Amino acid sequence: MPEKLLKKTACTLSPLGDSAIVITFGNGMEYSVHKKIKLLKDLLENEPFAGFIECVPAYINLTVFYNPLVIYKDQNKSNGSETISPFDVVRSILEMKLQDLQEDKKLIHRTVTIPVCYGKEYGPDLEYVARYNDLTTDEVIHIHSTGEYLAYMIGFAPGFPFLGGLSGNIATPRRSSPRMTIPAGAVGIAGKQTGVYPISTPGGWQLIGQTPTKLFLPNVNPPSLLQAGDIVKFHPITDQEYKEMITKEEIQ
Amino acid sequence: MSLRVIKPGILTSIQDLGRKGFQQHGVIVSGAMDAHSLRIANMLVGNEEGEAALEITLMGPTIKVEKNCLISITGGNLSPTIDNHAVPMWRPILVKNGSMLRFAGCKSGCRAYLTVAGGFAIPEVMASKSTYLRAGIGGYMGRALKADDVLEFNEPSKNLGDRTFKGSFSFPKWFVNEKEFMPGGKALIRFIDGSQYEYFTDYSKDSFVAGAFKVSNQSDRMGYRLSGPTLKLKDNGELLSEAVTNGSVQVPPDGNPIILLADSQTTGGYPKIAQVITADLPSIAQVKPGESIQFSRVNLKEAERLFLQKERQLKELQVSISLALNKWLDI
Numbered sequence: 001m002p003e004k005l006l007k008k009t010a011c012t013l014s015p016l017g018d019s020a021i022v023i024t025f026g027n028g029m030e031y032s033v034h035k036k037i038k039l040l041k042d043l044l045e046n047e048p049f050a051g052f053i054e055c056v057p058a059y060i061n062l063t064v065f066y067n068p069l070v071i072y073k074d075q076n077k078s079n080g081s082e083t084i085s086p087f088d089v090v091r092s093i094l095e096m097k098l099q100d101l102q103e104d105k106k107l108i109h110r111t112v113t114i115p116v117c118y119g120k121e122y123g124p125d126l127e128y129v130a131r132y133n134d135l136t137t138d139e140v141i142h143i144h145s146t147g148e149y150l151a152y153m154i155g156f157a158p159g160f161p162f163l164g165g166l167s168g169n170i171a172t173p174r175r176s177s178p179r180m181t182i183p184a185g186a187v188g189i190a191g192k193q194t195g196v197y198p199i200s201t202p203g204g205w206q207l208i209g210q211t212p213t214k215l216f217l218p219n220v221n222p223p224s225l226l227q228a229g230d231i232v233k234f235h236p237i238t239d240q241e242y243k244e245m246i247t248k249e250e251i252q
Numbered sequence: 253m254s255l256r257v258i259k260p261g262i263l264t265s266i267q268d269l270g271r272k273g274f275q276q277h278g279v280i281v282s283g284a285m286d287a288h289s290l291r292i293a294n295m296l297v298g299n300e301e302g303e304a305a306l307e308i309t310l311m312g313p314t315i316k317v318e319k320n321c322l323i324s325i326t327g328g329n330l331s332p333t334i335d336n337h338a339v340p341m342w343r344p345i346l347v348k349n350g351s352m353l354r355f356a357g358c359k360s361g362c363r364a365y366l367t368v369a370g371g372f373a374i375p376e377v378m379a380s381k382s383t384y385l386r387a388g389i390g391g392y393m394g395r396a397l398k399a400d401d402v403l404e405f406n407e408p409s410k411n412l413g414d415r416t417f418k419g420s421f422s423f424p425k426w427f428v429n430e431k432e433f434m435p436g437g438k439a440l441i442r443f444i445d446g447s448q449y450e451y452f453t454d455y456s457k458d459s460f461v462a463g464a465f466k467v468s469n470q471s472d473r474m475g476y477r478l479s480g481p482t483l484k485l486k487d488n489g490e491l492l493s494e495a496v497t498n499g500s501v502q503v504p505p506d507g508n509p510i511i512l513l514a515d516s517q518t519t520g521g522y523p524k525i526a527q528v529i530t531a532d533l534p535s536i537a538q539v540k541p542g543e544s545i546q547f548s549r550v551n552l553k554e555a556e557r558l559f560l561q562k563e564r565q566l567k568e569l570q571v572s573i574s575l576a577l578n579k580w581l582d583i
Contacts, residue, residue, distance in 0.1 A: 014447060017499055017527035018555040022447060029492065054273045056495040058519060063495035068556060069563050085556055155493060155519030158278040158387055162493065199387055218377055218389045224277035
């Protein structure tokens with residue numbers, strides 16, 4: 001099938017140890033790269049191969065975790081070979097899947113709106129972000145809450161979204177020394193990324209606000225409110241609204 | 253049917269083989285640091301090999317046994333005793349109701365695994381009984397054990413019957429040869445090239461295998477911080493975050509490598525010089541802070557061969573243990 005071969009997606013496949021393989025599609029934060037990652041991820045999850053454990057999307061690549069033992073057994077059943085390399089087997093499966101990627105297919109994105117109480121004790125770095133960018137705090141809030149962000153990946157902590165698409169006008173580098181504890185719900189900025197801390201952890205992002213929404217839900221499947229590929233919007237709320245929503249969350 | 257914690261030790265937590273399948277949601281895998289010792293401990297009491305165990309670190313707990321049970325202890329030697337008599341490791345042990353199990357001090361290794369026939373009656377969170385300490389979920393109430401915790405266990409699959417005891421405990425003559433599973437002396441850790449291996453200077457690549465690295469006191473289940481030769485990149489470029497895993501060796505800007513372990517975060521943005529082979533991850537788990545490790549470079553084929561060899565060895569062990577256990581229990 002020469003036509004299919006011609007369409008083959010440009011990427012590199014490399015091992016992450018003896019139980020995972022990384023498929024890299026580009027070198028920067030780009031929608032076209034995200035799209036290929038998402039398409040391959042959906043394809044693998046809908047038609048998992050024997051030994052497939054899971055895959056983890058990131059900005060430029062998808063890491064596929066597999067169980068070498070299952071692949072080894074599966075291959076031995078069919079050809080009795082002793083010298084099979086589980087990595088080679090997974091790589092050839094992935095190469096075949098890559099040929100099946102329909103890159104012209106449109107991605108469907110879910111939109112999730114997250115309420116944020118900006119500034120004051122909720123966003124201790126809001127003033128710094130405003131000063132750094134030569135803006136007022138209201139301007140920072142306006143720019144942050146009118147943007148649309150793409151969740152490129154979830155990582156670092158359970159449910160933590162790495163959101164791309166932050167306006168260059170409010171982009172701010174990480175704090176030079178990270179905070180020892182950041183409260184759950186804190187909304188932060190790091191360079192041209194924005195994100196929300198789902199659980200209390202140490203971290204170095206500039207904090208501009210806080211959400212009452214829970215992003216990590218251990219007893220729900222999936223346990224993360226946001227998934228890679230979601231579009232996120234932020235909606236400003238008042239102090240009063242924040243407190244009411246927190247009370248509601250606690251009752252539930 | 254329970255074990256009662258009298259003293260908790262430094263860090264004792266419930267772990268199984270980990271919470272797999274949720275890394276894309278940022279949920280760490282957790283699980284036993286030394287998976288081989290956990291699996292063998294389960295084989296020795298007739299459990300499924302991935303059943304949850306107590307992972308006991310450096311200074312162990314004191315536990316009161318509140319029902320006759322079949323236990324086993326593997327991994328690091330933390331000097332276990334029952335009613336002040338030394339308890340042999342790496343074999344099944346029938347323990348009498350009312351006995352007091354203590355861990356006296358660390359003789360070798362760093363982590364011991366305690367299993368009980370039937371397994372701990374712990375609810376699964378995301379298909380695992382492992383404790384995810386930082387998020388406070390899984391295991392026993394999402395945390396390390398405390399005094400007065402009561403660990404219930406299930407009815408064992410092997411019929412223990414009404415056994416009479418001469419003393420507090422009894423055990424068979426046979427045992428698993430721990431030398432095959434516990435490295436002695438300086439740990440030699442094999443790795444394959446990390447995703448950014450080529451980004452490092454030749455001098456750094458050479459000194460990574462030539463030098464010894466000391467495990468710092470700031471080491472835990474999430475990762476071991478190492479000090480030794482300082483590792484440098486050819487160019488200081490920004491790297492976008494991507495998946496990391498148990499055994500990834502990251503190098504932050506200070507040049508001191510960090511081996512990510514069982515509680516590794518799911519993604520990271522530091523360049524990875526190495527990836528420890530799966531077969532050697534249990535060896536790292538038994539290295540204490542203050543001790544040294546040395547790295548040895550292998551290729552992927554060798555890593556795969558060693559993985560499959562270890563799995564075969566464990567499979568054979570399982571068959572022989574199962575036969576010996578049934579004979580000893582007279583089933």
